[in-house]
Amino acid sequence: MMSEKILYSLNAIFDTPDEISHAAEKIAEKGYKKFDVHTPYPVHGMDDAMRLAPSKLGYVALIFGLSGTLGALLSLWWVSAIDYPIVIGGKPLFSFPAYIPVMFEVTVLSASIATVLAMLFVFFKFPNNSHPLHGTGYMKKVSSDKYGISIQADDPKFNEEEIRKLFESLHASEIDLIFWDNEELNHKNKILEPKFLLFLLAAAVITSGTAYFSLNKLMFMVPFNWMMEQQKQNAQQKSLIFDDGFGMRQPVAGTVARGYMPYEFKGQPDLAGEKLVNPVPISKESLKIGQQKYDTFCSPCHGYHAEGDSRLRGQYPNPPTLHSDKVRKWSDGRIFAVLTDGQNIMPSYSTQLTVDEKWAVINYVRALQRALNAKESDLQ
Amino acid sequence: MSSSSIEYQKKELPLKIQKIGLGLFIAGLIIVILGYMVNPDRSAYNNIIAFTFLTSIAVGSLFFVAIEFLSGAVWSTPFRRVGEFLSALIIVLPLLFIPLLFNVDKVFHWTHPEPADKILIGKAPYLNVTFFIVRIVVFFLLWLLFYYLITRNSRKQDLSKDSGLTSRNVKISAVFMPVFAITITFTAIDWLMSLEPHWFSTIFGIYYFSGTVLAALAAATIFIILLDKKGFFVKGIHTDSYYSLGALLFAFTNFWAYIAFSQFLLIWYANLPEETFWFLARWDGGWKYASIGLIIIQFLVPYMGLLSQPSKMNPKRLLIMSGVLLFAHYYDLYWLVMPNYEKGSVPFGWIELGFPILIAGLVITVFYYKSKNENLVPIGDPKLKRGIDFRL
Incomplete structure (x- = not known):
């Protein structure tokens, strides 16, 4: 039968928030349980007027929060004290204070996620988004400027005539019936x-x-x-x-890596000074490399101008100036020996500088020496 | 919404209250004087606890009054005067810090550092007696100034009902905020942290602040509930307002625990001897149980007690929890101060009881005199009606 529609609720529309609060109070007083109020914005004190029980959502947060705390504690204990025990920072394997921040975070995370999911899926029955009030004229009004109340037909006290009278005594501006949409009612979730x-x-x-x-x-x-x-x-x-x-x-005895030059004058700086010849020509490029390497590795102690003016402020002994007669008269090879072997407290710089870079640094030191002892002819 | 629609009949507190307050004050004063005669060192340490505790309530209450103006809060307007009355305790603060100024060398090691102690010599430009006295006097005058400015406008409004006074107080409160932050931090450093001058913790100022707010809130809540029971407020205080008070208490309980744990965790993790000795002194002998007790009394009990929504709305439970928190703040300060007096065991005797009794008497007496001369409800405040009708 086409006309046989199932009644969902009896609804009333009110014009002011005071009327709706009053109506909700009266209806709750009469003992109706299955009714709802619809307003365009939250009306303060409505929970009290409707005599709603406090939300159960808090318990979800409590239970999931506590299980988050406990879960975090158990997993941390199992990981760091049982399954893979490593001493960290001299602390005991089970060091509770270190777990507290993690436990706190997991508590907050699980409580908040569980609350949102429970709200959507348990309390709002999420995948189901149909409701008999959707698309009705009643819903249009209460979502713009009217205040509505709807008592469901499955309320044990439901009696259409009585409720009509009650609504009229409360000065409802409109009263109407809402039926289930048959199509929606028979719709099954595929x-x-x-x-x-x-x-x-x-x-x-x-x-x-x-x-x-x-x-x-x-x-x-x-x-x-x-x-x-x-x-x-x-x-x-x-x-x-x-x-x-x-x-x-092992490689064959005497094998030499590509680009590697063995240094034969270890411990014999004077011999090195006699035998070694600077293979790097003085050019703009090589001086640039020399300057860069000198400023990086040499200048902290020797100073930018090689005057022995260290930037270390006495934390390390200052080296002598490189502008002394002794160093000026040294051959390039003799300086190379110092860079390679070190001298006094200066260590070897072989790990920082390649062979060619050492020669470039020597070229740059020569340029610094010349700059402080310039001749007449240099000005031209 | 004209405020003339509010009918406020001024009710006087019973004379009995005044007698109780004065009685407690005199009894406390006698015990304190006896204590100073018998054991001046121990009494001086107790005096520090008492001074910082009373500062917490007095300046913390002024902070709450200022916060209300600054945030435009409506819910707390009907009982804002409770905070104003409690902040009147600022006036009596010298009573507790002036005796200490004559005893600084008894409690503060930095007043007489050994010449070989490079750390204390290095801190001497800040930690010396002259600058110390200058600081506390300046802080006290600042607190007094802002107390005077804010409450004067509030009082005037009762008669003139001028809403411009509220906006003037908003501006004063805005200036007070940084003043409060700086003075409370340095009070904590001067009076509590410098008891162990070799130790330092950068979070210490906030630690004391968190306790300050808790104590001020708890004290105000106790007064509000007791006065509301006897019907001193217009139309009574609605449970929604109690809920807000409970929520704030709960929030600051957590805040205190958060700060206290942050301080502990970093020191525990880094494990540097120059920091850990402070906590080790509080884990030595009987102090171990005092430390565990602090966690229970200032975090676990109020946390459990205030967690659920109904418990924040129930004035009876709120009253118990406020009492616990007020006691917990005194306990907290005792835990901060007393290990410097005695290591290894917790000193407790009749000397410790003198100052709490004195403070209880002071608080009740000051509150009584304030409520005698002023209205308990700010009847001229434009927010009052909305505050009375406040619902969550």
Whole structure:
């Protein structure tokens, strides 16, 4: 039968917030339980007027918050004291103060996420977004400038005539009935149909089964395992070819790496001064490199102008000036020996400077020396 | 919304209150004087606890009054006078810090550092007796000035009902905020942290501030509930206002725990001897139980007690929790100060009781005299009607 619609509720519209508060109070007083109030904005004191029980949402937050605290504590304890015990900063394996910030964060996180999800899915029944009041004239009015109240037909005290009289005595401006939309009522959620659930289950089994099979079984079958079993020496593996069992071999005696120049004058700076010749020509480029390297590595002690004016403020002894007669008369090779071997408390700079860079620095030192002892002819 | 629609009949506090207040004050004073005669060192340490505790209530209450003006809060207007009356305790603060100024060398090690002690010699430009006295006097005068300015405007409004006075107080409160922040921080450093002058903690000022706010709020809540019970407020205080007070108490309980734990965690983690010895002294012998007790009394008990919504609305429970928190702040200050007097065991005897009794007497007496001369409800305030009708 087409006309047989199921009654959802009896609704009334009021014009002022005071009237709606009063009406809600009266209706709650009469003992109606299943009714709701709709207003365009939150009306203060409505919870009290409707005699609503406090929200249960707080318990969700409490339970999930506490389980977050406990979960964080247990996982931290298990990870750092049982499963992978490492002493950190000399603290005991189970060091509670260090866990408190994590426990606090996890508590807040789980409580807030659980609250939002519970609100949506449990209290608002989220995937279901239909409601018999949607799309009605009543809803249009109460969402703009009117205040409505609706008593549901499934309230145990529901009696249309009585409620009509009650609404009229409360000076409702409009009273009307709202029916369930039959189409909506018979609408079933397709997500929960057995066929769809079965399909989901099958898809899950197939994809996870395939992944498991290909990663754990297929890779170890011929011919896919050929890639794993190669005839080669792996790192840290015992050699089957050499008697001493080492896979890594020493280079032939006397082998020299490319670009490496052995230094033969270790401990013999004067001999180095005689034999070594500066191979780097004095050019704009090499002086630039020399300046850059000098400023980086030499100037902290020797000063930017090589006068021995250290920037270290006495934390390290100042070196002598490089403008002394002794150093000015030294050959380039003699200075090279100092850079390579070190002298007195100056260490070797071989790890910081390459051979060519050392020569470039020497060229730059020569330029500094010349700058302080310039001749007449330099001015031209 | 004209304020003339509010009918306020001024009610006087019973004379009994005055007698109780004066009685407690005199009893406390006798114990304190005896204490100073028997054991001046120990009494001086107790005096510091008492001074910082009373500063917490007095200056903290003024902070709350200022915050109300600054944020334009409506809910607290009907009982703002409670905060104003309590901040009148600023006037009696010298009673507690002047005896100490004659005893600085007894409690503060930095007044006589050993010549070999480079750290204290280095801190001497700040930690010396002259500058110390200058600081506390300047702070006291600043507090007094702002107390005078804010409450004077509030009093005037009762008669003139001029809403311009509210906006003038908003401006004064805005200036007071940084003054409060700086003075309270340096009070904490001077009177509490410098008891152990080799120790330092950059969070210490906030630590004391968190306790200050808790104590001031708790004291105000106790007065509000007791006065409301006897019907001193217009139309009574609605549970929604109690809820707001409870929520603030709860929030600052958590804030205190957060700050206290932050201070502990960093020192515990870094494990540097020049910082850890301060906590070790509070974990030595009987002090261990005092430290655990502090966590229970100032965090766990009020946290559990104020967590649920109904408990914040229930004046009876709120009264108990405020009492606990007020006691907890005194306990907290005792925990900060007394390990400097005695290491290894917790000193407790009749000398410790003198100052709390004295303070209770002072608070009641000052409140009585203020309420005798002034209205308990700011009847001229333009926010009053909205405050009385406040609903969450």
